[in-house]
């Protein structure tokens with residue numbers, strides 16, 4: 001394997017910030033320091049005016065394989081992720097068949113072996129995502145699975161949830177992640193229940209559906225001493241519960257999506273299904289509360305919930321369309337635009353939310369670590385002040401459902417280095 005030298009950047013990781021070149025050899029970071037000598041034949045990557053950071057880590061993506069390869073595959077999904085600066089992703093298990101046993105998990109991991117970013121998977125909590133009988137969590141854990149969730153659906157039965165939380169404490173590093181929406185409260189709903197849903201005449205999904213499940217789960221997780229993670233948190237009420245639980249030592253973490261920090265239910269006014277998601281876009285007061293929760297550390301991670309849908313499946317009336325949107329290629333720029341450009345957070349904190357903190361939530365020890373010699377070389381080089389306009393048609397995904405189409409964003413990925421190999425150079429896939 002040949003060498004790569006990243007020249008002239010500002011290195012930012014958990015340990016702080018310094019100007020340094022980074023030399024990568026045989027998949028590992030070999031040297032970090034000013035004005036390094038480049039070995040003969042090394043690939044030179046320009047980081048002038050840019051930031052060199054640990055590769056980003058997206059702990060919630062839907063790559064649709066197996067079952068809906070027309071919407072996305074592990075390969076196309078991983079390409080988009082790499083273009084977005086991600087060197088690791090965790091695929092949600094709501095595929096067809098679902099990732100509820102070792103054989104299916106193994107098959108998807110196999111598909112990810114040659115992908116341009118590390119592909120990890122979450123396993124189902126229950127068999128067939130039916131919410132009844134526990135899936136073989138131990139067997140999946142043996143394959144390296146650390147995140148368990150029935151995402152797409154909530155584990156609604158409190159007894160099943162309690163058993164899963166209790167069982168998970170016997171599996172080192174395991175976390176039970178919940179799509180927190182009480183199915184009875186959201187039944188028949190298509191957007192956030194509030195002023196806009198009544199104005200538009202679209203049945204709503206109330207914030208209480210999320211808040212009540214999070215409240216219940218926090219009680220169960222605390223009693224079990226288990227690790228619990230709230231996927232795509234969307235309400236002020238749930239953020240307040242997580243803040244209180246953390247303060248009393250509950251082992252809880254939470255993530256928020258870039259869209260839930262940016263868009264509100266008002267976006268649904270045109271009945272455009274591109275703005276339909278689960279959980280739904282909420283009120284401005286929720287967006288403000290989630291932003292405050294990101295700033296004060298209540299929220300650990302920004303995760304995209306990248307949910308591709310083939311164009312024809314979204315080209316239907318709002319109420320018939322599946323929920324979800326693309327996220328991996330725009331996440332960093334949306335976060336920089338919303339949080340850094342507005343002065344709410346420094347860039348280093350946004351990188352923490354997109355790299356080392358999510359890596360820790362999902363137990364991905366190879367990722368998000370400090371940029372020092374001897375660590376695996378999963379890196380991204382980003383230009384934090386470059387502006388660009390999102391063109392949904394030119395994204396790497398097989399799908400086109402981006403609500404940020406046409407938006408001008410700040411922050412651009414220049415290079416992505418995964419397993420020591422430059423997979424994106426100057427914003428272009430290398431293979």
Ligand SMILES: [Zn+2]
Pocket residue numbers: 151152153179231232278279
């Ligand atoms: Zn979900």
